[in-house]
Amino acid sequence: MVTSIVLSGTAMGCIYALIAVTYNVMFSASRVFSFTAGTLGMIGGVLGSLFIIRMGLPVALGFLLALAGGALLGIVTEIVAVRPVLKSLDQHLYVLSTLALALMVQQFTAIEWSTEPLPFPRLLDIARVEFDQQFWLPMLACAFVIVSLELLYRHTLIGHAFLAIAEDNYAARALGLPERRLRMTSFALAGAIGALAGFAGGEMLLAFFANAPMLTFYGFVPVALGGMGNNRGAVVAGLLLGLFQQSANFLVGGIFASVAVFTVFIIVLLARPNGLVGSALQRRV
Amino acid sequence: MDTEAAQRVSELRAARAKTPAAASAFSLALPYLALLAVAILFPLFGGGYWGVIATRACVYWVLVSGLNLVVGFAGQIAIGWVALLTLGAYTTSVFAAGNVTAPLPPYLALAIAAVVGAIFGLIVGLPALRLRTFYFAITTLGFATIVTQVALAWQSVTGGGVGVPGPVFPDPFASQWGFYYFCLALAAICTWMTANVATSRFGRALTAIRDAEVAAEASGIAKPRLLGTVFLFAGATAAVAGGLFASLQSYITPDAFTIDLSVLFFIAILIGGRSSILGPLLGTILLTVLPEFAAPLVAWSTFLYAVLLLVIVLAMPGGIAELLDFKNRRPLQSNRAIVPRPDLVARLLDAQGDTGTLTLDQVALSFGGVHAIDGLDLQIQPGQVHGLIGPNGSGKTTTLNVISGYYAPQRGAVMLGGKALPALAREARAHMRIARTFQTPRIVGSASVLENVMIGGTIDGRGTFVESLLSLPRHRRDEAMLRDTAMLALSAVGLERLAPVRADRLQHAELRFIEIARALMLRPRFLLLDEPAAGLSGEEIARLATLLLAIARAGTGVLLVEHHPDLIFDICHEVTVLNLGKTLAAGTPAEIRSHREVVNAYLGG
Numbered sequence: 001m002v003t004s005i006v007l008s009g010t011a012m013g014c015i016y017a018l019i020a021v022t023y024n025v026m027f028s029a030s031r032v033f034s035f036t037a038g039t040l041g042m043i044g045g046v047l048g049s050l051f052i053i054r055m056g057l058p059v060a061l062g063f064l065l066a067l068a069g070g071a072l073l074g075i076v077t078e079i080v081a082v083r084p085v086l087k088s089l090d091q092h093l094y095v096l097s098t099l100a101l102a103l104m105v106q107q108f109t110a111i112e113w114s115t116e117p118l119p120f121p122r123l124l125d126i127a128r129v130e131f132d133q134q135f136w137l138p139m140l141a142c143a144f145v146i147v148s149l150e151l152l153y154r155h156t157l158i159g160h161a162f163l164a165i166a167e168d169n170y171a172a173r174a175l176g177l178p179e180r181r182l183r184m185t186s187f188a189l190a191g192a193i194g195a196l197a198g199f200a201g202g203e204m205l206l207a208f209f210a211n212a213p214m215l216t217f218y219g220f221v222p223v224a225l226g227g228m229g230n231n232r233g234a235v236v237a238g239l240l241l242g243l244f245q246q247s248a249n250f251l252v253g254g255i256f257a258s259v260a261v262f263t264v265f266i267i268v269l270l271a272r273p274n275g276l277v278g279s280a281l282q283r284r285v
Numbered sequence: 286m287d288t289e290a291a292q293r294v295s296e297l298r299a300a301r302a303k304t305p306a307a308a309s310a311f312s313l314a315l316p317y318l319a320l321l322a323v324a325i326l327f328p329l330f331g332g333g334y335w336g337v338i339a340t341r342a343c344v345y346w347v348l349v350s351g352l353n354l355v356v357g358f359a360g361q362i363a364i365g366w367v368a369l370l371t372l373g374a375y376t377t378s379v380f381a382a383g384n385v386t387a388p389l390p391p392y393l394a395l396a397i398a399a400v401v402g403a404i405f406g407l408i409v410g411l412p413a414l415r416l417r418t419f420y421f422a423i424t425t426l427g428f429a430t431i432v433t434q435v436a437l438a439w440q441s442v443t444g445g446g447v448g449v450p451g452p453v454f455p456d457p458f459a460s461q462w463g464f465y466y467f468c469l470a471l472a473a474i475c476t477w478m479t480a481n482v483a484t485s486r487f488g489r490a491l492t493a494i495r496d497a498e499v500a501a502e503a504s505g506i507a508k509p510r511l512l513g514t515v516f517l518f519a520g521a522t523a524a525v526a527g528g529l530f531a532s533l534q535s536y537i538t539p540d541a542f543t544i545d546l547s548v549l550f551f552i553a554i555l556i557g558g559r560s561s562i563l564g565p566l567l568g569t570i571l572l573t574v575l576p577e578f579a580a581p582l583v584a585w586s587t588f589l590y591a592v593l594l595l596v597i598v599l600a601m602p603g604g605i606a607e608l609l610d611f612k613n614r615r616p617l618q619s620n621r622a623i624v625p626r627p628d629l630v631a632r633l634l635d636a637q638g639d640t641g642t643l644t645l646d647q648v649a650l651s652f653g654g655v656h657a658i659d660g661l662d663l664q665i666q667p668g669q670v671h672g673l674i675g676p677n678g679s680g681k682t683t684t685l686n687v688i689s690g691y692y693a694p695q696r697g698a699v700m701l702g703g704k705a706l707p708a709l710a711r712e713a714r715a716h717m718r719i720a721r722t723f724q725t726p727r728i729v730g731s732a733s734v735l736e737n738v739m740i741g742g743t744i745d746g747r748g749t750f751v752e753s754l755l756s757l758p759r760h761r762r763d764e765a766m767l768r769d770t771a772m773l774a775l776s777a778v779g780l781e782r783l784a785p786v787r788a789d790r791l792q793h794a795e796l797r798f799i800e801i802a803r804a805l806m807l808r809p810r811f812l813l814l815d816e817p818a819a820g821l822s823g824e825e826i827a828r829l830a831t832l833l834l835a836i837a838r839a840g841t842g843v844l845l846v847e848h849h850p851d852l853i854f855d856i857c858h859e860v861t862v863l864n865l866g867k868t869l870a871a872g873t874p875a876e877i878r879s880h881r882e883v884v885n886a887y888l889g890g
Contacts, residue, residue, distance in 0.1 A: 033419040084599050092418040095362050096555070096598045099422075103548060103591035111584055213544065217427050224420060255438040262427050266412060269424070273415050 003130065005246050011135040011204060013242020014142035015041070018197035019219025020226065020234035021145060022190045026077075028166035028229050029186030030086065032094045035102040036077045038216025040070050040194025041201075042209060043105065045120055046113055048199045049207035052121040059123050066199050067192045074191020077101060078184050102212065109209040117210075120202030134203035141200035145193055146235055162186060166229065218245075221265050227275035237276070316563055317476060324469050328462045336461050337533070342573040343468035344529045346566060349550050350475040351522030353565045354515045356554045358488060360495030361413045361512070362422040365429030367547035369520050372405055373398040373527025374451070374537050375436055375443055381452035384442050391452035395528040399521040406520015407513055414509050429547060436539040448538035451531030468529050475522055478754045480562045485753035485760060486739065486746045486767060487511060492560050492729045493740045500727035503689060504803070505715025505744040514750045545587040552594050558604025560731050567605055603731075613787045623798055625779040625828050627835030633773055633805055634839040640667050640810040641702020643719070643842060648687060648697035649866075657683040659866035660697070665811060670833055670843040672853040672874075675863030676887055681846045682724060684863070685813050688844070689714050689721045701811075715744055720809035724816050726796035730789030734780060737788050737799055738771040741806030745770075767806075774802040778832065793820045801832070811842045818849045830856045854878060862887065 022037045047069045051062035081097040124133050152159040164172040165182050173179045198205065198215075205211050221241050226233025241261065248257035268276070327339055348370055355361050379385060380394035389397070409428050413421045436443045443449060453459060458467040482488050493501035494508055501508065531537045553572050557564030576586045597604060645663040649656070658680040665671045673681050686692050688699055693708035700706065707713060714721075720741070729737055746767065748759035775781040778798040783791065788799065797817055804812055814833075818826045826849060834856050837843050847853050853860060854874040862869040862883050869887075870880045877883055 081595070091602075092360075092362065093598050093602070095419055095422050097595055099364065100591045100595035100598065104588055104595070107585070107588035107591065111588070213426065213430070217423060217430065220423050224423075253438075255434045258434055259431055262431050265427070266424060269420065270412060270415055273417075273420075 005250050007135045009243035009246035011138045013239035014138040015197050015201040016218050016222055016241050017235045017238025018142050019215050020222035020238055021231050022194040023223045024229050025186055025190035029183045030082055032082050034098040036098055038219055039102045039105045039212040040191050041198035041215040042212035044070055044195030044198025045202045045205055046207045048202050049118055049120050067195050070191040070195025071188040074187040078187035106209055106212045117206040117208035120207050137200045141196050225276050340465045340468050340533055342570050343472040344526050346472045346569045347475050348523045348526035349553050349569045350479045351519035353554050355519045357559045358491035362418055363425045364422050365425035365547055367542055368429040368432040369402050369523035370527040371432050371542040373402045373524025374531040376401045377528030378449045378451050378531045382449050391454050398524040398528045402524020403517040403521040406516045410516030433539045451535050481756045482753055483562055486743045487750055487753055489736050489740050490743050492732055496729040497727040502711040503721050504741050505712045507712050548590055552590050555597050556604050558606025561606030564604050564606030623779045625832040627831050629777040630835040631839045634808050642666055643811050644700045646698050648694045650694050656866045665842045665844050667842045668837055668840050669858040670837045670856050672857035672860040673846045679863040680866040685815055718810040720804035720807040721813040722800040722804055726800050728788045728796055733785050734788050735771055735784040738774055738802045739767045741803035742767045774805045778802045794825050809841055813844045815846050818852050826852055
């Protein structure tokens, strides 16, 4: 039993961490938290099931198309829900505009796809073992994304540009960086990461529209606890969350696990509003 | 003395008669009365099913009216408020059905639900005091999910997925129309109560927290207490709405309380517009009725609400309220001048006795390695204008922020009359009658100029929130007093003609004078001004100078942070020159003008 708690906990933790990274990539580019982060994860699962099971495409092609779909939704988020309200960040209109877009996608999926969870394909044609692909695929995806992002940010020109935008938007623009294009690229990247989370975790989460609000909430927990924009913090907090949730699930049952996660989340946040590692001093006057 | 007092009272009366708000109280109530008349007569032409819809609109409004104070006025993005509806519905039903105790009368069950709802409203709401907007939105969503899950799991009490029957209210409210009138009466009471709050100092304080939080703090508005009260109220109305909802449904299961409902409540407020009662009321009616006209679209209703939300946020953030705001579309006179009446200042700032000196003793504060202020001594005497000048980055605004409690000094102390001021207690400054203005005016753009100034006098109201809810005499006395004083303050700074105008339609210079009027509402012993002349024309600066001198003559100590040397040297009794956080020179204007280092470093030879 302990093995299965650890396996499923780690795998779920990796999915949460990937959604947290989705939040962070969008946040770094725009100073905006978007409610579409969980929706992107949901879309990854639904598109995977749509392309591979319903349309019968090869797994590899279905995978690429699902990521492309996520990237597209990321770009749409940027154009429709983020760019128009960036000028008035202090009014927090982005909370509402991204919520509206997330709800639209979620409802559209519920009506046009299904209101019931539908199966997600087994990606690799190998026999079921204890350390099954449904567990190690999310872990692999998470490790891949974290390592790639580190390499991208540290060793490529475009990665430096991303960091510059995240650090100081105005200064970056003054240096002549194409801020708008970089922001769109970031959102496309975030979209692909979100879709990857849903795709890699498809077998655990299934292709289900209601995964959107679930991932939006549980994916935000590591962001809040790990500190905004901090990917390493997000991975650590995501893994802790996954393990905590799955152990509570096995020990006291699903509902109390949710209550426990929520309570711990609120208490930690109230005690450390900037996360467990973060600190922020804002100038107000 | 008696004649003087009598004269003052008569002048105040005259000022009040001029205020359009008092005169048009009836025309403001007119749309509500018309809606109420239609609602009362509704059974004459509505069929059975429409009766259910109309009852539902009333029930929703009972919730939305309270939530409106949280979302529309205080600007807190509480998305998951359906949780409180669920809680109220289950509490009422469970107590009325007798699942835990002997069956209680439905009214008692509803009252218990209101109390439970108030407590949970506070619990859900309080994180708003510490968390950022998005964080708070997420926590309310999380809470909504949890409540539904608990309702599903706690089978012995809630019946789990099978559900419980809703309460049945005895005659005369048992029939369909009887129950309709019961809900309508509660909805009307909620409208009346929230409209009372909206036009009270509490309503204005909420909008100040939303749009100009630092100004709210400087006016002494205690955010935790005020928001806590509003969350209690909104939780109670939501839970009462839940009890009614359960009765209307006649049987409730957790499925009845989807997040879609929450979205509906939230969007009704946004369509209606912020800081409005009528707008969200119309929005609630609209959203309840709309799906009935488009039966094939019912499945798509949440999708359409979401589209609507996006369109409103992007295209008309003001909502219905702004569409209906005809009087603020009339063009303003374009060549208007600000003509202060310094003679009125003395009447505003009545004699305050000896207040002592405001003293900074060896105050030091650094940010990282930068010494913003570094061992600063400063004495501001009552009745004098003290100028604080220096190049950019010399620590002027930081000094002001330390005095008004935004930063805690790392060394040294700020003292008033020999007693140290508590560090970081921003709201406490207003109670010590220390007022301030800001480098960029902090104004509630959607409120009228008069309301903005009245915000400054919030702490002088005597009535409680409950008294305002019920419009009791003390509330009405407070409002009359604040209105009169604010008109006087506006006359003193020369803006009384703009009193009813939306503040965001004004010019920059006018906003600066509004801030001074708002600060004067505190009857300050000390007034801290952060570059009040920035952006003003030469003529306006001269008028500002006479105004400030009048304020000082009335006994108030003025600290003037400025860049205009003329203004400083014309009106200051004493000047301190800062450089790199240290005093470069201090003395009378004449001494400073001839101080060689100052001339070289700052004034230019």
